[in-house]
Amino acid sequence: MARIQLKTISHTYHPPDLPEEEKAYAVSSLDISWGDGTSNALLGPSGCGKTTILNIISGLLQPTAGQVLVDDQDVTRLSPRQRRIAQVFQFPVVYDSMNVFDNLAFPLRNQGLPEQSVRKKVQEVAEILDLQDYLTNPPAKLNAAEKQKISLGRGIVREDTAAVLLDEPLTVIDPKLKGSMRRKLRQVQRDLQKTMIYVTHDQHEALTFADDVTIVKDGRLVQKGSPEELHSEPASPFIGYFIGSPGMNILGCSLKGEELRFQDFSLGLSPEFLSRIRGTGPDLQLGIRPEFIRVSPEPGENTVPFEVAVIENTGAYWVVTYVKESLRIKARVPESMRVQEGQKHYLAFPEDRVNLFQNEQRVI
Amino acid sequence: MKKKNIFLILYLIALFVPIYWMINTSLKTDNEILKGLTFFPKDVTFKNYVEIFTSPLWRTSFLNSIIYVCLNVIISLVAAIPGAYAFSRWKFRGDHHLFFWLLTNRMAPAAVFMVPFTELYYTMHIYDTHLAVALAHCLFNIPLAIWILEGFMSGIPREIDETAFIDGYSFPHFFRKIFFPLVAPGVGVAAFFCFTFSWIELILAKALTVTNAKPVVVTLTVGIGAEGVRWGLLAAAGVLTIVPGAIVVYFVRNYMAKGFALGRV
Amino acid sequence: MSNRAWLFLIPALVLLSISAFIPLMTVINYSLHYIFAGSAPTYVGFENYVEVLNDPAFLKALGRQMVFSLMILVVEVPLGIGIALAMPRKGKGVALTLVFLGIPLLIPFNVVGIIARVFTQSSIGVVPEFFALFNYDYNVSLHTTDAILTIFFLDVWHWTPLVALLCYAGLQSIPDAFYQAAQIDGASAWKTFRYVTLPKLRPVLIIGVLLRFMDSFKIYAEPLLLTGGGPGDATTFLSLHVARKAESYELGYAGASSIIYLFIVIVFSYLFFQLLTNIGTGENK
Numbered sequence: 001m002a003r004i005q006l007k008t009i010s011h012t013y014h015p016p017d018l019p020e021e022e023k024a025y026a027v028s029s030l031d032i033s034w035g036d037g038t039s040n041a042l043l044g045p046s047g048c049g050k051t052t053i054l055n056i057i058s059g060l061l062q063p064t065a066g067q068v069l070v071d072d073q074d075v076t077r078l079s080p081r082q083r084r085i086a087q088v089f090q091f092p093v094v095y096d097s098m099n100v101f102d103n104l105a106f107p108l109r110n111q112g113l114p115e116q117s118v119r120k121k122v123q124e125v126a127e128i129l130d131l132q133d134y135l136t137n138p139p140a141k142l143n144a145a146e147k148q149k150i151s152l153g154r155g156i157v158r159e160d161t162a163a164v165l166l167d168e169p170l171t172v173i174d175p176k177l178k179g180s181m182r183r184k185l186r187q188v189q190r191d192l193q194k195t196m197i198y199v200t201h202d203q204h205e206a207l208t209f210a211d212d213v214t215i216v217k218d219g220r221l222v223q224k225g226s227p228e229e230l231h232s233e234p235a236s237p238f239i240g241y242f243i244g245s246p247g248m249n250i251l252g253c254s255l256k257g258e259e260l261r262f263q264d265f266s267l268g269l270s271p272e273f274l275s276r277i278r279g280t281g282p283d284l285q286l287g288i289r290p291e292f293i294r295v296s297p298e299p300g301e302n303t304v305p306f307e308v309a310v311i312e313n314t315g316a317y318w319v320v321t322y323v324k325e326s327l328r329i330k331a332r333v334p335e336s337m338r339v340q341e342g343q344k345h346y347l348a349f350p351e352d353r354v355n356l357f358q359n360e361q362r363v364i
Numbered sequence: 365m366k367k368k369n370i371f372l373i374l375y376l377i378a379l380f381v382p383i384y385w386m387i388n389t390s391l392k393t394d395n396e397i398l399k400g401l402t403f404f405p406k407d408v409t410f411k412n413y414v415e416i417f418t419s420p421l422w423r424t425s426f427l428n429s430i431i432y433v434c435l436n437v438i439i440s441l442v443a444a445i446p447g448a449y450a451f452s453r454w455k456f457r458g459d460h461h462l463f464f465w466l467l468t469n470r471m472a473p474a475a476v477f478m479v480p481f482t483e484l485y486y487t488m489h490i491y492d493t494h495l496a497v498a499l500a501h502c503l504f505n506i507p508l509a510i511w512i513l514e515g516f517m518s519g520i521p522r523e524i525d526e527t528a529f530i531d532g533y534s535f536p537h538f539f540r541k542i543f544f545p546l547v548a549p550g551v552g553v554a555a556f557f558c559f560t561f562s563w564i565e566l567i568l569a570k571a572l573t574v575t576n577a578k579p580v581v582v583t584l585t586v587g588i589g590a591e592g593v594r595w596g597l598l599a600a601a602g603v604l605t606i607v608p609g610a611i612v613v614y615f616v617r618n619y620m621a622k623g624f625a626l627g628r629v
Numbered sequence: 630m631s632n633r634a635w636l637f638l639i640p641a642l643v644l645l646s647i648s649a650f651i652p653l654m655t656v657i658n659y660s661l662h663y664i665f666a667g668s669a670p671t672y673v674g675f676e677n678y679v680e681v682l683n684d685p686a687f688l689k690a691l692g693r694q695m696v697f698s699l700m701i702l703v704v705e706v707p708l709g710i711g712i713a714l715a716m717p718r719k720g721k722g723v724a725l726t727l728v729f730l731g732i733p734l735l736i737p738f739n740v741v742g743i744i745a746r747v748f749t750q751s752s753i754g755v756v757p758e759f760f761a762l763f764n765y766d767y768n769v770s771l772h773t774t775d776a777i778l779t780i781f782f783l784d785v786w787h788w789t790p791l792v793a794l795l796c797y798a799g800l801q802s803i804p805d806a807f808y809q810a811a812q813i814d815g816a817s818a819w820k821t822f823r824y825v826t827l828p829k830l831r832p833v834l835i836i837g838v839l840l841r842f843m844d845s846f847k848i849y850a851e852p853l854l855l856t857g858g859g860p861g862d863a864t865t866f867l868s869l870h871v872a873r874k875a876e877s878y879e880l881g882y883a884g885a886s887s888i889i890y891l892f893i894v895i896v897f898s899y900l901f902f903q904l905l906t907n908i909g910t911g912e913n914k
């Protein structure tokens with residue numbers, strides 16, 4: 001098990017002889033560190049450079065600049081095998097001409113391990129992954145979830161595996177099996193205490209699997225932290241909106257005296273809150289999560305009237321889209337409340353639940 | 365990496381040597397050919413080519429070949445495209461083995477089948493026509509074309525069909541506007557192989573034609589053995605038989621590259 | 630659904646019945662009759678079959694053919710795979726290599742025969758001159774080995790590109806992830822070939838082996854033009870033998886021998902098909 005570090009990693013797919021200003025970088029100056037035995041997620045929208053980062057870690061790709069460290073040892077020039085990093089791909093990769101046992105044994109046999117230890121290790125891994133009953137079967141007849149387990153098995157079967165990288169491993173798995181597969185992955189990580197990095201564009205998968213989530217956008221690191229941190233203290237409006245469903249409401253506003261002015265309403269601020277944002281410029285963005293907006297049919301102190309536009313039923317609560325002029329806000333409303341389109345509701349934004357952003361950076 | 369390239373280049377050179385030798389021979393005078401071995405023609409002569417181009421026999425037989433080959437390519441594709449579509453889209457009993465049974469058509473020894481072919485086409489009144497040869501060549505080209513096209517069509521997700529039908533496309537409209545452009549590289553590759561196998565076939569083409577549709581491959585055979593072999597002339601004709609094919613390959617080369625990149629031939 | 634499938638297959642099936650089924654019936658009909666030019670055929674049951682199977686000329690041609698076809702498979706298939714592996718996967722070289730490989734395939738059988746004759750003609754051909762350097766008297770019309778090997782190399786030259794093209798297409802369809810996984814699992818180059826490349830090439834290898842096996846049985850024009858089946862009958866392969874009988878209007882014999890021929894090819898092709906479909910699919914062990 002090991003700690004993985006990226007040091008000022010940049011990569012471009014363009015040829016090196018192209019003038020520097022014409023090169024487009026898939027990832028640029030990344031500094032990330034993943035702790036030993038941790039479960040991590042690398043989250044970002046499609047095309048943000050996730051797979052590039054993964055291939056750089058595993059050694060399938062040589063970065064244009066920067067270093068990859070495994071346990072403080074520079075492995076940038078080493079092959080995937082020498083780095084002891086395993087990878088599970090988006091599409092299940094199994095060796096069709098071998099049965100499940102031989103598939104799991106393949107990395108060990110390549111290492112030249114004696115057959116007795118191979119058998120013991122494979123049995124162990126098969127038990128962990130619930131594959132005991134299939135060991136003599138040809139993998140071609142198994143479903144995608146089982147094939148992915150074999151891929152994972154080949155990664156964890158080696159005692160010396162430093163880390164396992166999972167590249168959107170649930171993409172082709174039947175929706176019905178996704179839940180149990182996700183739990184299995186998490187359980188394997190907890191039991192084996194192996195460093196795992198789970199790449200996905202699906203925040204739900206990332207947040208349920210990982211203790212530590214790294215968010216990447218356009219090849220740059222935007223935030224790294226626990227799911228709770230990402231949720232309550234997003235580093236930028238992008239993360240606020242990207243994490244959580246529905247995402248955070250982001251409203252443009254400006255600070256005028258003791259009030260936050262929006263397009264056609266304003267909110268009074270407490271002296272305590274004001275002291276915390278002293279020194280910031282006037283142009284701000286307010287972020288508030290739908291579940292923290294307080295909704296009432298009656299006007300109250302520091303509330304703003306909005307009109308109900310769309311009502312979605314999620315089963316446990318309503319997600320209501322409110323409009324006021326050109327503003328749209330989503331709020332979570334308890335099912336006990338009666339909501340009708342066109343109704344007027346009074347919305348309050350509790351100060352302790354509000355984030356303020358300036359220039360795409362979180363202020364509070 | 366390097367070793368690989370050297371191997372490939374050596375192989376391609378070996379592949380080209382016989383073709384070079386034929387070109388070399390075709391540009392020599394009969395005298396030079398018979399006098400002994402020379403690696404380059406001493407005085408380049410186009411006499412052999414001129415003779416072929418001025419002879420109506422050679423000209424018409426070239427034309428005949430091109431006509432029935434093109435006809436065969438069209439017939440084979442028209443029959444194979446819907447057939448391949450059926451295989452790629454619907455499961456039916458025994459379709460796993462059907463590919464094999466389709467291929468058995470290819471096994472028929474043409475040398476023997478030429479007699480019944482002659483009889484059959486005689487009664488159908490198409491003996492000694494381009495159509496006769498084109499139909500006979502379907503024997504081995506349709507199964508191959510179905511196999512090639514099926515590979516390509518299976519690579520195209522079924523959802524594309526379903527979406528088109530939901531969008532209200534009629535089947536022929538969908539096929540022409542959406543599906544066909546997607547499998548075009550595959551059709552190119554299939555057309556190349558059909559062209560190839562029809563172009564080089566000798567036995568059936570010989571048996572089914574007398575004068576009206578006599579192909580160049582047969583004219584070539586006649587040139588052998590009659591009054592002392594005229595190597596220069598035969599070599600020139602041989603070179604010319606490669607030309608139409610080479611033109612076809614040249615035009616479909618990007619289709620081929622794309623088709624081959626898509627996977628199964 | 631399956632009704633619709635048959636509807637789409639109608640054009641192909643109709644054409645195949647014209648070009649395959651009806652002639653096949655006719656050949657079967659011949660094989661059961663004694664046919665002599667000018668007089669009405671008489672039904673003789675399986676007599677023609679008995680005659681063919683007892684004819685040493687037929688059996689020898691068959692044996693020769695089997696050895697020849699197996700030699701072709703043993704050489705052309707591995708060579709074709711090797712060439713495909715050496716071919717560039719992307720870039721300008723791809724189209725160029727494809728064109729080069731495509732050209733031999735476009736040369737008619739009899740032109741191949743003519744090339745061979747130009748090459749092997751004593752005193753004017755390259756090959757005899759080459760062997761003369763080593764004091765070997767190369768002569769296809771006198772030496773059996775020379776004749777057989779020449780036809781063999783001719784076929785290898787003519788048809789290995791087909792196998793290579795098929796394998797190339799097969800290689801292109803293997804996703805990179807499989808090679809990456811093998812790399813991560815620490816597989817050697819040989820193991821990667823054995824457990825990733827070869828299994829993934831299975832479908833194209835099936836078609837490649839079947840096509841080469843079936844087509845090599847049909848070899849006809851090359852021996853006819855190069856050696857006329859000689860010296861003696863050393864290069865009289867099965868098709869040539871059967872075709873001679875048909876040309877001399879021994880239609881009963883020709884019919885029976887081609888049905889036997891067809892039977893043998895189908896049986897062997899089916900065996901290859903089954904073997905290649907099932908071998909090493911992880912079912913064993």
